[in-house]
Amino acid sequence: MSNVHNAWLRQVAGRLKSDYRYSKDIVYNDFPWPSPSDEQKAQIETTAKSILDARNLYPLTSLANLYNPLTMPPELRKAHTANDRAVMAAYGFSTKMSESDCVAELMKMYMELTANK
Numbered sequence: 001m002s003n004v005h006n007a008w009l010r011q012v013a014g015r016l017k018s019d020y021r022y023s024k025d026i027v028y029n030d031f032p033w034p035s036p037s038d039e040q041k042a043q044i045e046t047t048a049k050s051i052l053d054a055r056n057l058y059p060l061t062s063l064a065n066l067y068n069p070l071t072m073p074p075e076l077r078k079a080h081t082a083n084d085r086a087v088m089a090a091y092g093f094s095t096k097m098s099e100s101d102c103v104a105e106l107m108k109m110y111m112e113l114t115a116n117k
Contacts (some may be wrong), residue, residue, distance in 0.1 A: 005031060007099045008106050032109035036090035039082060047083035049066035056080045 001009075008031050014021040022028070054076040058066060066076060068110065088095050093102060 003084040003099075004087050004093070004102060004106070007102045010099075010104045011106075027044060030110065032106055032113055034087075034090040034092075040086065040090040043086045045081065047079065047086045050079040051076065051083055 009020055009022065012030065013023065013027050023031055034040075054073065055063075055066060057075060058073060065071065066073065085095055088097075091105070093105060097105075
């Protein structure tokens, strides 16, 4: 999950109490995917593997503990940051754009993708 996908999730997903309800029909299937180059795909694959490798350094630690913002291992945080940058590049987004700007661009892409349906 990249920060781009998480921004989309926070905008379109339903909620049950304070938890997001991840739905294939509302969140995943409607998510506008980029058209990355082969080089960008390879970079995203590499950074995704780095996330898994960082998690594997802590086999006895739960995901809840790994992703606690106060105690997240530095290797995992670094791997996610690299992945976020790779995904942003695949979209042609600036890493300095705000989440609302990111969602606005994703909504534009969604509108273009669904205009002829």
